[in-house]
Amino acid sequence: MKNRLFSVELPFGKAPALLVLVTALTGLYLFFHPVETSQATLRLWTFASNHAVPYQKAIPSFETAHPGTQLEVQLVHGDAVNSRLRAAFWADLDVPDLVEVEISRAGSFFRGPAEDVGFIDLMPILKRTGYYDRIVQTRFAPYRNRGRIYGLPHDVHPVVLAYRRDLFEELGIDVRQIRTWDDFVRIGREVSVPGERYMIELSDNNAGHFEMFLFQRDGGYFDAEGALIMDNEVALETLLFFIPLVAGSERIGSDLGSSRLFTQAVESGYFLSFICPDWRSKGTETDIPRMGGKMALMPLPAVRAGGRRTSTWGGTMLGITKSCPDPELAWQVAEHMYFNKAELAERFRETNILPPLKDAWEHPAFDEPRAYWSGQKLGRIYADLADDVPPQYASPFIETAKSKMAGVISSCAAYYRENGREGFEEFARARLLAAAEEVRRYIQRNPY
Numbered sequence: 001m002k003n004r005l006f007s008v009e010l011p012f013g014k015a016p017a018l019l020v021l022v023t024a025l026t027g028l029y030l031f032f033h034p035v036e037t038s039q040a041t042l043r044l045w046t047f048a049s050n051h052a053v054p055y056q057k058a059i060p061s062f063e064t065a066h067p068g069t070q071l072e073v074q075l076v077h078g079d080a081v082n083s084r085l086r087a088a089f090w091a092d093l094d095v096p097d098l099v100e101v102e103i104s105r106a107g108s109f110f111r112g113p114a115e116d117v118g119f120i121d122l123m124p125i126l127k128r129t130g131y132y133d134r135i136v137q138t139r140f141a142p143y144r145n146r147g148r149i150y151g152l153p154h155d156v157h158p159v160v161l162a163y164r165r166d167l168f169e170e171l172g173i174d175v176r177q178i179r180t181w182d183d184f185v186r187i188g189r190e191v192s193v194p195g196e197r198y199m200i201e202l203s204d205n206n207a208g209h210f211e212m213f214l215f216q217r218d219g220g221y222f223d224a225e226g227a228l229i230m231d232n233e234v235a236l237e238t239l240l241f242f243i244p245l246v247a248g249s250e251r252i253g254s255d256l257g258s259s260r261l262f263t264q265a266v267e268s269g270y271f272l273s274f275i276c277p278d279w280r281s282k283g284t285e286t287d288i289p290r291m292g293g294k295m296a297l298m299p300l301p302a303v304r305a306g307g308r309r310t311s312t313w314g315g316t317m318l319g320i321t322k323s324c325p326d327p328e329l330a331w332q333v334a335e336h337m338y339f340n341k342a343e344l345a346e347r348f349r350e351t352n353i354l355p356p357l358k359d360a361w362e363h364p365a366f367d368e369p370r371a372y373w374s375g376q377k378l379g380r381i382y383a384d385l386a387d388d389v390p391p392q393y394a395s396p397f398i399e400t401a402k403s404k405m406a407g408v409i410s411s412c413a414a415y416y417r418e419n420g421r422e423g424f425e426e427f428a429r430a431r432l433l434a435a436a437e438e439v440r441r442y443i444q445r446n447p448y
Contacts, residue, residue, distance in 0.1 A: 040072035042324070042333055044098040045085070047078040048316065050282075051100060051154070054347045055337055062336045071333060078102055085109070088323075089118040095323035097330050100154065103142050103315030104402060107394035110145040119319040121148040125331055131339065136356045141224070141391035143317045151317025152334055153356045155278070158385040159212055159311040161200075162276035162284060165296035165374050167269050175298045184301040185245065188252030191272065201262065201274040202253030204246035204413035207406040208313065209255075212275055214238045215390045216311035217303055221401040222393045228443070230401050231429075231436035239412060239428050247413040248420060263288050277313040278382045282352035285372050292372040297381050310385040312392060354382045361386075397443055404435035 046052050052075040059071050074096070076084065082105055088095040089109075095118070101109065110117055126132035126149065136156050143151030168175065171191050178184050188199030202209045214220060219234035229235070246253045256265055265271045266288050276284065276297065284295065299309035318338065320330045336343070344355045345365035354361075366379030395401070408431045415427050 039070060041069045042097040042326075042330060043072045043074060044100075044333065044337075045074050045076045045081060045096045046100040047076055047081045047102060048100070049075060050279075050351050050353075051316070054343070054350060058337060058340070058343055061343075062333065065336075066329070066332065069329065078105075081105075082108070085118075089321075092323065095321050097324040097326075098318060098320055098333055100316050100318050101151065103317065103392065103394070104398055106143055106151055106317050107145075107398045108396045109319075110150060110394070111396045114146065114148060117145070117148075117150060118321055118323075119150040120322055120324075120327055121150065122152060122320070123147075123149045126152075129335075131357075134357055134359055136358065136386055136389065138389055138391040139315070139356045142315060142394040143319075145394075151319045152338055154316040154318060154338065154353075155314075156354045156356050156382070156386045156389055157277045157279060157312050157314050158354065158382045158389050159275055159277045159313050160297045160299055160381060160385065161273050161301075162281065162295055162297055163273035164266070164269060164271075164291070164294060166294045167272055168296075171272075175296075178298070178301055180305055180307075181241070181301045181303060185252060189250055192252045194251075197269060197272065198254040199252040199272050200245075201255060201265070201271045202242075202246045203255035203257075203409075204243075204253075205406065205410040206255070207402050207409060209275060210238070210242050210405065210409050211402070212311045212313050213242055215392060216300065216308055218390055220391075220393055221398055221405070222395040224391075224393055226393070226395055228395075228397075228401065228436055228439055230405060230439070231432040235432055236425075236429055239408070239432065240425060243409070243412050243416050243424070243428070244421075247416040259287065266291060275313065278352050278354045279314065281373070281378060282350075285352075293374060295372060296374045297376055297378065299381075299385060308388050308390065310388055312389045315392065348379060352378060352382075354379070354386060356386075358386075397439060397446075400442055401439050404439055408432055408435050 044055065046055065052073055055073045059073065062071055063069055081099065081101060084094070085099060086109070109119065114121070123132070135153065139153035139156055140149055143149055143153065163175070173187055173191065178187065184199070191197065192199050214235060217234050217238055219229070219232070219238055221228065221230045223229050245251060246255070254271070256262055262271075266274070267290060281297070300311060302309050318334055320327055320334065324330045338355070339357050341360050341363055344357065344360045345363040348354065348365050361379070361383040366383055367377050368379065369375045370378045411431055412428050416424055
């Protein structure tokens with residue numbers, strides 16, 4: 001009897017029946033527990049929590065200035081922004097009104113003809129409002145495409161060197177004598193002790209540190225017209241300079257690959273310095289509080305005497321989507337979040353991120369001494385370098401190019417450890433060319 005009860009024959013089999021049952025139960029649950037729909041007038045997505053918090057704080061003042069408007073700021077994981085936004089554009093469903101996209105991923109949204117891009121062109125608004133000329137010009141570069149600007153830059157991200165001031169003084173290192181990378185490397189080889197102390201934190205398998213040097217030399221992955229240049233002479237020159245810093249018997253750099261280990265390395269003096277864009281200075285204050293008063297900042301050494309003493313690392317754009325029913329109101333949100341000087345000053349105090357609106361740097365917040373950084377005026381250090389920040393040119397294929405460059409760095413470091421300088425230039429040139437050809441083949445298969 002028991003076997004008969006549980007051996008009922010199902011016309012389409014057990015799997016389809018199970019799907020029907022799950023669907024029915026899900027429908028019943030949703031009927032009694034309906035999903036709440038957003039009542040907001042405008043929605044803004046951001047992938048960064050240190051952006052979301054100040055934006056949420058700024059909502060009340062925006063809504064007070066715009067009665068009847070309800071603004072919602074949603075924190076969405078960076079990977080989810082990409083997948084959800086792309087799917088939303090394709091299906092024309094659940095598209096936010098404004099969205100922030102990370103600089104390396106922005107180019108992938110600019111594929112195809114202008115009518116297929118999901119963001120509106122901000123150039124007319126920027127020109128009409130006068131903001132175009134008040135923003136650091138190089139920060140528009142990653143968000144331009146075919147004469148249009150699809151993203152408003154959130155930041156400048158100038159790069160300096162952070163260093164253990166107390167240990168530099170103990171070792172007799174005078175930062176005023178470090179004007180070029182040649183000066184820095186020479187001193188680094190004098191004070192570095194393999195396995196115990198390194199002049200600088202640098203990775204031998206990640207493109208992040210390498211590209212900072214590449215941008216400083218006016219190199220990059222793509223040029224202003226979108227042509228791939230990751231294997232040109234500037235890239236080769238940068239690679240030949242960079243690899244001996246992280247591999248071989250005279251290396252002055254190391255990388256521990258962990259934020260916890262990095263904290264310990266700075267505290268113990270294992271790293272005497274590290275590359276520090278503005279956003280990382282805040283992370284340093286938060287993660288390594290015991291170093292307060294022992295740290296300081298200096299401009300990057302120049303490639304050549306009198307040259308550029310900064311670079312850039314990272315970035316974010318804010319775009320207004322074509323699905324937004326009221327682009328003018330959305331622009332007012334962008335103005336409130338990106339151009340309100342009082343808001344920007346307070347946000348700088350909280351995040352150390354330098355805004356691209358040059359007028360904002362006149363606020364006293366950017367001249368406040370910071371005890372953590374040995375009393376230095378952190379904001380003024382970054383602001384003084386901002387106009388010299390090099391451009392980063394984007395492409396729908398920028399992530400692919402960066403991934404291939406990481407492989408080049410890793411293989412070149414391995415070769416250099418094994419063989420030193422013998423045959424290294426030929427090997428590096430071949431690896432760059434091979435990686436670039438892979439990217440070019442990918443581009444040819446996907447012309448948009």
